[in-house]
Amino acid sequence: MQQEKNIKIDIRHVNIFARDVKILKDLNFEVNSNQILGIIGPAGSGKTTFLRSLNRMNELETGWRIDGQILLDGKDIYDSELDVNSLRKRVGIVFALPVALPMSIYENIVYGLRLSGVSDKKRLDEIVEKSLSAAFLWDEVKDRLSLSGLRLSGGQQQRLCLARVLAMEPDVILLDEPCSGLDPISTTWIEDALTELKKKYTIILVTNNTMQAARVADMTAFFLMGELIEIGLTKQIFTAPVKKETSDYITGRFG
Amino acid sequence: MKLLGEKGVERLLSVVAFSAISALGLIAVFIFIEGLPFLFKYGIKDFLLSSDWRPDAGKFGIYPMIAASFWVMLGAMLIGAPLGIAGAIFLAEFVPKTVMNIIKPAIELLAAIPSVIYGFIGVVVLAPVIRDLFGGPGLSLLAGAIILGIMIMPTVISISIDSLLAVPVSFREGSLALGATKWQTVHMLTTKAAKSGIVASIILGMGRAIGETMAVIMVTGNSVMIPHSPLESVRTLTANIALEMSYAIGMHREALFATGVVLFIVIIILNSIASVAIRKKVIVK
Amino acid sequence: MRIPPKYTQIAAITILGAATVFTVAILIFILVFVLEKGLPILSLNFLFTSPADMGRSGGIFPILIGTVLLPLLAIIVAAPLGIATSVYLVEFTNESRITRLIRFGTDCLAGVPSIIFGLFGFIFFVTILGMGWSIMSGGLSLAFMILPTIIRTSEEAIRAVPKAYREVSFSLGASRWQTVRKVVIPNALPGVVTGVVLGIGRSIEETAVVIFTAGSSLLIPTSVFDSTRTMAVHFYILAREGLSMENAYGTAAALIIAVLIVNLTAYFMMHRFIAKRN
Incomplete structure (x- = not known):
């Protein structure tokens, strides 16, 4: 199956260091628009670090450094001219x-x-309803929007977080193990929302749960010890991985 | 703030952040400008070591005041530190947390009572008792030491409790699990682990004792004398400044500022030691 | 002979407990002593009439005004400076030589005896800047004195705001300052206000600084450049010069009540703040 490529994010020779220790090594790959890229790999393989480098959240920590380029719609996001907040x-x-x-x-x-x-006010009201609906939370909270967000359950709060991102109408949505603390039903809610949302957004989903990647991701990347071992269509990764490490991980031999 | 922009706000804050250190610098500069020339003119040695304080005759020896400040401080520490540390250990280790949460703030309230009230209690309650029991004028070094000892207790208790509570529970459990009693654990382990914080509390207490003015003026009697017994009337460095400043002119005023310089230096040294000790505690934690 | 550990423990607890009880007893004694003698004199009439004959008779109305105005001015100056300093220390810098220097300066300033603040205020504000003995000189000197209290308390409160809140705010595109304004300060507010209240308390208690910088006028001040006296100063003068024991006790009671109210307010605010945080 030949898919039309529409590159949203282009990662070129990216190395990331934390206190002079290289934690991500020479990453080179592309992320297409309107797809879900699942990133799997054992804990400590650099998935979260990578994800946080895509919106420069890493910069909030000290002793952190990147070289190489990350292009979003062809523009380097680490360009000094670029406003990090936008x-x-x-x-x-x-x-x-x-x-x-x-x-x-x-x-x-x-x-x-x-x-x-x-x-x-009218515009805000509209956006609130739209974002909460897209995160499958609207029906549960529409009558109590003035309630403190802290009073919601964990699953509801995570959908609130998703809705809060959607309200910004971003280009790309990053999710860092969004279901790790949630029950199966909440997880289903989130996964359904993601499948719906990829029509509009480019989504990168880091997950410790390989089955979740298999369920929702179009493409899957496997990270191990700071390296990208393999990336490909989800189906291919899960049925016919090229690398031995990938098949070992997926079949549960380590991780 | 919109007008300033992000960078502007940051720059403004980075300037304002120096307010405390600038305040300290400003205070030091002006006290020193007023006091240092005198020190060199009169001679540091004569100023510090002579016992002759007769401003009207141009004699400015503050040795009696230095001795008085030292003895009053030492007396206050002998009374306040053991009581304070004992109270801290009791509250941190031997009473339920709910009880401590009531008593600790109550004791901290002691620190909030104005020093003039302490001084007053010293005059109307304590001094007559001392006079009746031991003789002498009542208003004395001893009275000053007792009142100051009480005044520094909240400082000692509060900081000591904090450093005792900072000792990890696992230390204590480890010791108790080996069959030690609670008291053995406390005196062989917990207090040792919290030592630097307790030391810091004592040093800060010393600073408070040396720096206190109003209560001391009221209870020590204020005679310029090198004390030979705790029952004698003495005048501390702080009292000397406060008592004579209102009418001092010329050399006399400069001499009082020079006294301020001495006091300032002593306090900065004590605080430096305490802040090193406290920082050590934080690292251990 | 070795005393069994059980008995040493009992002895130790007894001694330690006695020390604690003694300390608390002193607190209670002071409060009861002052209030017992002062409360009967304290009345609305006492609070709201002017003193007569140097304070030998009459009330303390102008002193009440001074006791409000001086801490008020001190807090107006010190609170923005102190809060801004703590915001800078926690939000805008990492631990560095500069932050350590600022902290050391704050610690030292906290330890400087009030008589030194008084001397400084006298030479700088009263004499060099020509403000004379006035509410202005006194308020500014007190502001210097309470600055460390405010910095420390608000630094602690700001540090206690969960890091995750900041992350969320940044991730939604907020700048540092926006994050501080919209998330950090609102959440640290009770703690920050506690610091401000404690600063007010310190100003009310202070005597030496006020005598040296604000003087001791008994008139109702009409401008910030008028001299005034606070309750602490008034009490000191009445008691020391033996003008009127009765009025001294009345003033002392008013002073203690003011200090109690301020400190209990600070305590309960802090308590609620901590409870909310957990």
Whole structure:
């Protein structure tokens, strides 16, 4: 099956160092638009570090350095001219642990919009409904939008986090093991939402749960010890991996 | 703040952040400008080691005040430190947490009572007791030491409790599991682990004792004398400044600022030692 | 002969407990002593009439005003400086030689005796800047004195805001300053306010600084360049010069009550803050 390529993110010779230790080695691959890229691999293989380098969240830590290039729509995101805050508005992230900000559900969703200066109440209302619906949370919370986000359950909070990213209408959504702390039903909600969302967005999903990648990802990349071992169509990775490490990992021999 | 922009805010904050250190610098500069020339003019040795304080005759020896400050501080430490540390150990190790959470703030409230009130209690309650029991004028080195000892207790207790509680529970459990009693654990292990914090609390207490002014003025009697017994009336460095500043002019005023210089240097040294000790504790933690 | 550990423990606990009880007893004694003698004198009339005959009779109304104005001015100056310093220390820098220097300066300033603040305020504000003995000189000197209290307390409160909140805010495209304004400060607010309240408390308790910089006028101040006195100073003068024991006790009671209110407020705010955090 020949797929039309529409490169959203181009990763070229990327090395990432933390306190002079190289934790990601010479990454070279592309991420296509309107697809879900699943990244799998054992803990400590650099998946999260990679994900956080895509919206420069890594910069918040000290002793961190990158070389090589990450191009988003052909433009280097580490260009010194580029405003990191507008980059983060274009590349949203959902963290492993759900973090509702200590404010109302409504304010959580519009937090990013308010930062960008959107204050039209009608527009905000619309976006809140749209984003919560897309995250499959609207029906559960529509009558209590002024409730503190902290009062929601873990699964609801994680969908709130997703909706909060969607409200920004980003180009790319990064998810860092978004279901690691959730029950199976909440996980299903999130996965259904992602499948729906890829029509509009480019999604990168880091997961410790290989089955989740198999279920929702179009492409899957396997990271091991800071290296990209293999990337390909999910089906191919899970049925006919090229590298031995990949098949060992998928069949559960380590990890 | 919009006007300033992100960079502007950061720059503004980075300037304001130096407010405390600038305040300290400003204080040091002006106290030194007023006091240092005198020190060199009069001679540091004569100033510090002579016992002749007669401003009207141009004699400015502060040795009696240095001795008084030292003895009052030492007395205060002898009273306040053991009581404070004992209280801290008791509260941190031997009472339920809920009890500690009530008593610790109550004791910290002691620190909030104005020093003039302490001084007053010293005058109307303590001094007559000392006079009746031991003789002498009542208003004395001993009275100053007792009042200051009480005043520094909250400092000692509060910081000591914090450093005792910073000792990991696993240390204690390890010791108890080996069959040690709670008290053995406390005196062989916990207090040793919390030592630098306890030492810091004592040094900070010393700083407070040397620096205290109003309570001391009220209870020590204020005679310029090298004390030979705790029952004598003495005048500390701080009291000397506060008592004479209002009418001092010329050399006399400069001499009082020079006294301030001495006090300032002593306090900075004590605080430096304490802050090194506290930092050590943080690293251990 | 070796005393069994069980008995040494009992002896130790007894001694330690006695020390604690003794300390608490002193606190109670001071409070009871002052309030017992002062409360009967304390009345609305006492609070809201002016003193007569140097304070031998009459009330403490102008002193009440001074006791409000001086800490107020001190806090207006010190709170923004102190809070900004702590925001800078926690949010805008990493641990470095500069932050260590700032912390060391703050610690030293906290240890500087009040008489030194008084001397400094007298030479700098009163004399060199020509403000005279005034609310202005006193308030500014007190501001210097309470700056470390505010810096330390708000630094602690700001540090206690979970890192995850900041991450979320940054990830949604907020700048540092936006994150501070919208997430950090609102969440640290009770702790920050506690520091401010403690600063007010310190200013109310202070005597030496105020005598040296604000003077001891008994008139109702009409501008910030008027001299005034606070309750602590008034009490000191009444008691020391033996003008009126009765009015001294009344003032002491008012002073203690003010200090209690301020510190209990700070305590309960901090308590709620900690409870909320957990």
